[in-house]
Amino acid sequence: MSLNKALVRGVAIALVSGVALAGCSSIPFVGGKKSAPKTNVQQGIGVNGYLWRASLDTLSFMPLITADPWGGVINYDWYSSPQAPNERFKATVFILDTRLRADALTVTVSKEVKGADGQWTTAPVAAQTESDLVNAILTKARQLNLANAG
Missing domain, CATH: 3.30.530 (Alpha-D-Glucose-1,6-Bisphosphate; Chain A, domain 4)
Incomplete structure (x- = not known):
C-alpha cells in the first residue's frame, strides 16, 4: 500500500508543478500562448x-x-x-x-x-x-x- 501512496503522491506533485509552471509563459514550451519568433518582414521586393x-x-x-x-x-x-x-x-x-x-x-x-x-x-x-x-x-x-x- 505504501508503494501506491508514493505513486499517487508523485503524480500529484507532478500535476501541481505542471499547473504552477503553466502560468510561466516566459519559459519556452511551458504554458501560456506560444508566440512566433519576431521576424523582420519586408513588404514588396527585396531589391531595388x-x-x-x-x-x-x-x-x-x-x-x-x-x-x-x-x-x-x-x-x-x-x-x-x-x-x-x-x-x-x-x-x-x-x-x-x-x-x-x-x-x-x-x-x-x-x-x-x-x-x-x-x-x-x-x-x-x-x-x-x-x-x-x-x-x-x-x-x-x-x-x-x-x-x-x-
Missing part, C-alpha cells in the same frame, strides 16, 4: 525596384526562366536572333542591393554557337557585351526613377 523593372524591360526579348524578386536573381533562357540563327545567348541578372547604384547590378552572359554537325558548343562572349547590358539596365532604371519622381 527600378533595377528590377529595368532588367525585365531591357531583356524582355529573351525568354524568362525564373525571376526571384526577394533574392534579386533573374534567369533568361537561350535566345537566338533571326539575323544570327547559329549563335545563341543566355543571361542571368543579379541585383545585389536595395539602392539604385551601379555596383548593385551584375549581368552574366553565356554564348553558344552551332557547329556544322548541328551541336551547340560554348563560345567566348565579347568583353563589352556584359558591360553594355549593365549600362542599358542602369540607364533605364534612372529613367524610371526620374519618371516616378516627377
Whole structure:
C-alpha cells in the first residue's frame, strides 16, 4: 500500500508543478500562448525596384526562366536572333542591393554557337557585351526613377 501512496503522491506533485509552471509563459514550451519568433518582414521586393523593372524591360526579348524578386536573381533562357540563327545567348541578372547604384547590378552572359554537325558548343562572349547590358539596365532604371519622381 505504501508503494501506491508514493505513486499517487508523485503524480500529484507532478500535476501541481505542471499547473504552477503553466502560468510561466516566459519559459519556452511551458504554458501560456506560444508566440512566433519576431521576424523582420519586408513588404514588396527585396531589391531595388527600378533595377528590377529595368532588367525585365531591357531583356524582355529573351525568354524568362525564373525571376526571384526577394533574392534579386533573374534567369533568361537561350535566345537566338533571326539575323544570327547559329549563335545563341543566355543571361542571368543579379541585383545585389536595395539602392539604385551601379555596383548593385551584375549581368552574366553565356554564348553558344552551332557547329556544322548541328551541336551547340560554348563560345567566348565579347568583353563589352556584359558591360553594355549593365549600362542599358542602369540607364533605364534612372529613367524610371526620374519618371516616378516627377
